[in-house]
Amino acid sequence: MFLWLEGRRQPMHVGGLQLYTPPPGAGPDFVQNLVEAWREYPYARAPFDERAEWKVGHWFWEQDHDFELDYHLRHSALPRPGRVRELLALVSRLHGTLVDRTRPLWELHLIEGLADGRVALYAKIHHAMMDGVAAMRLMQTVLSKDAAERRPPMWAQDRPSRPRREIQATEETHGILDRVLAAGAEIVPGIRSGLRELVRAAEPESAEAQPFHAPPTMFNVRISGSRRFAAQSYSLARIKDIGKATGGATVNDVTLAVCAGALRRYLLMHDALPERPLIAMVPVSVRSAEHDAGGNQLTILLANLATHLEDRLSKMSRLERIAHAAAMSAPMAPSMLTGYAKRRPIYNVVISNVPGPTERLYLDGMRLDESYPVSIPVDYLALNITITSYAGQMGFGYIACRRSVPALQRMLDHTDESLAELEDALAISRSA
Amino acid sequence: MFLWLEGRRQPMHVGGLQLYTPPPGAGPDFVQNLVEAWREYPYARAPFDERAEWKVGHWFWEQDHDFELDYHLRHSALPRPGRVRELLALVSRLHGTLVDRTRPLWELHLIEGLADGRVALYAKIHHAMMDGVAAMRLMQTVLSKDAAERRPPMWAQDRPSRPRREIQATEETHGILDRVLAAGAEIVPGIRSGLRELVRAAEPESAEAQPFHAPPTMFNVRISGSRRFAAQSYSLARIKDIGKATGGATVNDVTLAVCAGALRRYLLMHDALPERPLIAMVPVSVRSAEHDAGGNQLTILLANLATHLEDRLSKMSRLERIAHAAAMSAPMAPSMLTGYAKRRPIYNVVISNVPGPTERLYLDGMRLDESYPVSIPVDYLALNITITSYAGQMGFGYIACRRSVPALQRMLDHTDESLAELEDALAISRSA
Numbered sequence: 027m028f029l030w031l032e033g034r035r036q037p038m039h040v041g042g043l044q045l046y047t048p049p050p051g052a053g054p055d056f057v058q059n060l061v062e063a064w065r066e067y068p069y070a071r072a073p074f075d076e077r078a079e080w081k082v083g084h085w086f087w088e089q090d091h092d093f094e095l096d097y098h099l100r101h102s103a104l105p106r107p108g109r110v111r112e113l114l115a116l117v118s119r120l121h122g123t124l125v126d127r128t129r130p131l132w133e134l135h136l137i138e139g140l141a142d143g144r145v146a147l148y149a150k151i152h153h154a155m156m157d158g159v160a161a162m163r164l165m166q167t168v169l170s171k172d173a174a175e176r177r178p179p180m181w182a183q184d185r186p187s188r189p190r191r192e193i194q195a196t197e198e199t200h201g202i203l204d205r206v207l208a209a210g211a212e213i214v215p216g217i218r219s220g221l222r223e224l225v226r227a228a229e230p231e232s233a234e235a236q237p238f239h240a241p242p243t244m245f246n247v248r249i250s251g252s253r254r255f256a257a258q259s260y261s262l263a264r265i266k267d268i269g270k271a272t273g274g275a276t277v278n279d280v281t282l283a284v285c286a287g288a289l290r291r292y293l294l295m296h297d298a299l300p301e302r303p304l305i306a307m308v309p310v311s312v313r314s315a316e317h318d319a320g321g322n323q324l325t326i327l328l329a330n331l332a333t334h335l336e337d338r339l340s341k342m343s344r345l346e347r348i349a350h351a352a353a354m355s356a357p358m359a360p361s362m363l364t365g366y367a368k369r370r371p372i373y374n375v376v377i378s379n380v381p382g383p384t385e386r387l388y389l390d391g392m393r394l395d396e397s398y399p400v401s402i403p404v405d406y407l408a409l410n411i412t413i414t415s416y417a418g419q420m421g422f423g424y425i426a427c428r429r430s431v432p433a434l435q436r437m438l439d440h441t442d443e444s445l446a447e448l449e450d451a452l453a454i455s456r457s458a
Numbered sequence: 459m460f461l462w463l464e465g466r467r468q469p470m471h472v473g474g475l476q477l478y479t480p481p482p483g484a485g486p487d488f489v490q491n492l493v494e495a496w497r498e499y500p501y502a503r504a505p506f507d508e509r510a511e512w513k514v515g516h517w518f519w520e521q522d523h524d525f526e527l528d529y530h531l532r533h534s535a536l537p538r539p540g541r542v543r544e545l546l547a548l549v550s551r552l553h554g555t556l557v558d559r560t561r562p563l564w565e566l567h568l569i570e571g572l573a574d575g576r577v578a579l580y581a582k583i584h585h586a587m588m589d590g591v592a593a594m595r596l597m598q599t600v601l602s603k604d605a606a607e608r609r610p611p612m613w614a615q616d617r618p619s620r621p622r623r624e625i626q627a628t629e630e631t632h633g634i635l636d637r638v639l640a641a642g643a644e645i646v647p648g649i650r651s652g653l654r655e656l657v658r659a660a661e662p663e664s665a666e667a668q669p670f671h672a673p674p675t676m677f678n679v680r681i682s683g684s685r686r687f688a689a690q691s692y693s694l695a696r697i698k699d700i701g702k703a704t705g706g707a708t709v710n711d712v713t714l715a716v717c718a719g720a721l722r723r724y725l726l727m728h729d730a731l732p733e734r735p736l737i738a739m740v741p742v743s744v745r746s747a748e749h750d751a752g753g754n755q756l757t758i759l760l761a762n763l764a765t766h767l768e769d770r771l772s773k774m775s776r777l778e779r780i781a782h783a784a785a786m787s788a789p790m791a792p793s794m795l796t797g798y799a800k801r802r803p804i805y806n807v808v809i810s811n812v813p814g815p816t817e818r819l820y821l822d823g824m825r826l827d828e829s830y831p832v833s834i835p836v837d838y839l840a841l842n843i844t845i846t847s848y849a850g851q852m853g854f855g856y857i858a859c860r861r862s863v864p865a866l867q868r869m870l871d872h873t874d875e876s877l878a879e880l881e882d883a884l885a886i887s888r889s890a
Binding site: 034035054055057058061092094096097100101102103104105106107112115116119122123124126127128129138139250251252428429432 | 466467486487489490493524526528529532533534535536537538539544547548551554555556558559560561570571682683684860861864
């Protein structure tokens, strides 16, 4: 399914960007040596050695007998002056190119040249191979809590073997909307009280859903093949403080409110703020504790972002209330995918929140400092915001079609302003 | 036509790689400053501001009103240790990605980080926008003989305006085989005596063409989307000395013989040398002096590379003789493009020779040292060799599908060996 949906304007891979501090005493050749050490693992294990093969009318996973590590593992560098800006420019370019279909559908880029001496790692994995949740699990198997530990690189790790198999249509269409549009992201289980039950009870045609008529926006257009990525981290404590000050909003509620404020500012700047509020699609995990092993049960929440209102505090409370009432489930997927969204957007933007590791982690002795998801813009959803948590930080990753969403990097300033505005309104003393 | 032929495995852009020495006194920020100076030209002139638009069943060139220079002009860097090897790896990657169809079909990469302090420039232009000959003319308008001269960058130069127009099918199919397969390359006018007449007289079905049954080789397979580029320069004097020693072989004759030797060695290494000789397709300019303004008259020469023979001197003479007899013209194009080549290759490899400037040239004070074409591999022609001359040097550019032509970089060693072997056989004292 992802293989079919994909086109040159619409690559179907998810990405992750991570920033690391090299171990003490690392010299200028540190990254070069790391790449060379990783090249000592020239063979990949499943699924990293598997390519998609079209045979007698079906896609199969087949082992790539000509696996060439040099194609997948890439050593790159930033030009001067080596700021985060240059890093984001490079990741924007890398995320806009298609993976080679004749090979296993992944790339791993080790990037040197940040002026502050840090090392960036950008991973790109096709959605047909792995979704965001699986990618997050993968991250945990590669990283260690122990700075002294060395593990084999991600493609070379032992994993439970699985039989070579056909890529199932059912497997692919299961949770399709999530997997296509949210790029495998899931929200932190449970948006406050009683959500799980509400989600289960809600019907796509239910009255609660009716208020959600998303206005047409600049985000709801056909996209181009070029991308812009922008990313920034905020302290989880700041988000939590805001939640406390409002009397109990969850991290997700606050995150949505921050994004709503940033979107409002961005649209105002472009003189493109609709009179009606923007609607965000928020993938929500409804997996219960007992059935955790059962995998990935996701549904969709439509959240009214109240972007038409300037008053942030009233927006905040409204946001949670309306969000809770508006849960919808997957049956809308087909209309989403068959161009219904072209005539009338069902929602304007995807905002997902992927929970990440809470403890400080290391990769070959490098300390992981920041972690960002890089998701998938699609036709009529030119902007995707995916947020991930790691060790007390929330990493906001904005990915967009570079043509329909110009100057996306401004969204970072707007996010700063939106967060500060909430703090001001709630009279929270700011701690950077 | 090029827009239709193009697919994710088969991008239809040509490229050029140039190596420059910065002006005396250039500091570590030289490239950064140059990029910033070029950003002072945010508007492009035709054809650099034109994108291909599909309207009512036809492709048109239309002005891109949202032209974004930052997308087209890219500042990149090489990772350590910054050898030519790292440069070729980067160009291999860059050449393997598709241009964004929603924008003007070009990219320009300024690359810093070579350990020797030189600067690389890689340009990528879609074949629908410009062919190799036009690209070569463009190069002349951008470069100067005067190290002190500063000209506007290529996209910002004044050019005779042309009406916005439909992309003509006739325009595109004219010389299609050349334009698709040789990527706009032309050979130095006239391969020795009487060629022009022979080319004109030859018919596709003529008896002379019959001996050319190209054997199936590893180069004549469906290609993948990934590329490998390898390049190296040789002194034109060495090529000419060999020609003289054989009693009058042209630069093209010798170039073909050098490539033939390299191909033979490469195929032997892979235990894949066919018993029958490889056939190269060589685009030949038949433009006469009187009709020079009439543009680009190209035909195709099929050259027996005699790769089945070890004896180089006898091969050399045979090469020119058979090549002369085997001129064929364009009518074979349709069969080439419709998969005839799949069942039986008409030729095995494209080798073109694009004449370049003879004098030393400068770009914004940087001295151009080396210049290489980066051409187009296509299905069943997984390897393309294009050679260009510049200021007493011959730059050999090998571009191939990375999957079907593994370890292409070895071809450089084989080219060295092939050249040295010719010199040894002819008892020429070698001058590096």
